[in-house]
Amino acid sequence: MRIGLAGAGRIGARHAAAICALPEVDTLLVADAEPCRARDLAARLAPAAPASRVVAVDEVEGLFSAGLDGLVIAAATDAHAGLVARAVAARIPAFCEKPLASDTDGTFQTVAAAAAAGVPVQVGFQRRFDAGNAAAREALASGRLGWLHTVRSCSFDPAPPPPGYVPTSGGLFRDCVIHDLDLIRFVTGREVVRVMAAGANRGDDVFRECGDVDTGSALLVLDDGSLGVVSATRYNAAGYDSRLELFGSKDSIVAGLDERTPATALPERGEGGAEPRAAYSGFMERFADAYDAELRAFVDVVAGRRGNPCPPEEALEAFYLAEACELSLREGRAVGTGEVRR
Helix, strand or coil: CEEEEECCCHHHHHHHHHHHCCCCCCEEEEECCCHHHHHHHHHHHHHHCCCCEEEECCCHHHHHHCCCCEEEECCCHHHHHHHHHHHHHCCCCEEEECCCCCCHHHHHHHHHHHHHHCCCEEEECHHHHCHHHHHHHHHHHHCCCCCEEEEEEEEECCCCCCHHHHHHCCCHHHHHHHHHHHHHHHHHCCCEEEEEEEEECCCCHHHHHCCCCCEEEEEEEECCCCEEEEEEECCCCCCCEEEEEEEECCCEEEECCCCCCCCCCCCCCCCCCCCCCCCCCCHHHHCHHHHHHHHHHHHHHHHCCCCCCCCHHHHHHHHHHHHHHHHHHHHCCCEEHHHCCC
């Protein structure tokens, strides 16, 4: 199987290593807007990928004439929609990091293009592939929890992104909270009908200057009357923290709570016991297994062994919810999700 990779930055390099570990992939072709970055990545991977041939392509354009079986898109956000459009036009199944596009219109058009072409496009919401989150979904579906009354999800980064990233990030809700919004839909199987969001700026001025917030929360009302709460911050120096909590009429469960969760139970006990392990450094470490699993799933999609686990329509729904949160934040009111849908 020949897989192409567009984008050799941080997440692209992580995907490249995972792809090379898949036995079905005999050739990985890497391209980037900066050709030297693609060449450097290929050179680093080649010695550790004896089962796969890693080849740098001078231009991203060259991927579309390379006889690919599938394309992984990990380029800059503003390139996603165009690359997905090129892939489906060439009938190449694609895996695209979120978001599909930087705005609602672009996302809607990309979804429509993929649907019209009938070519699989898998979106990179890796939390769907986390073992704990998958188990939470199964527990709820089994009836173990009874009826759900509250679901809570958090995304706490240990440090803010570089200042240059903030102006083009799309804002906290589109860039970060969108993962929590997608996960709540995925785990509960319900739709969100109304949101109320709030945010704060107590850190670097760059967030305020860009019209963004460094900390935010949203209350969600689901279509069955259950409630969701999402929280996110760029400042959680204790370590990266991503948890999902489900509270039902019969039982309550937590996914993402382990010895590396950066939270201290009080009152603290005396000395003794096992030493705590270091907290997760970031999302790529916390969801390492999930990133591997979503790419294994993509190869299965390309091979026709399974259906698409995260189609573009799912990404559009999550984007609508992020837009509703942003609108609520700006206007200080509850927003019905129908207000932002096309």
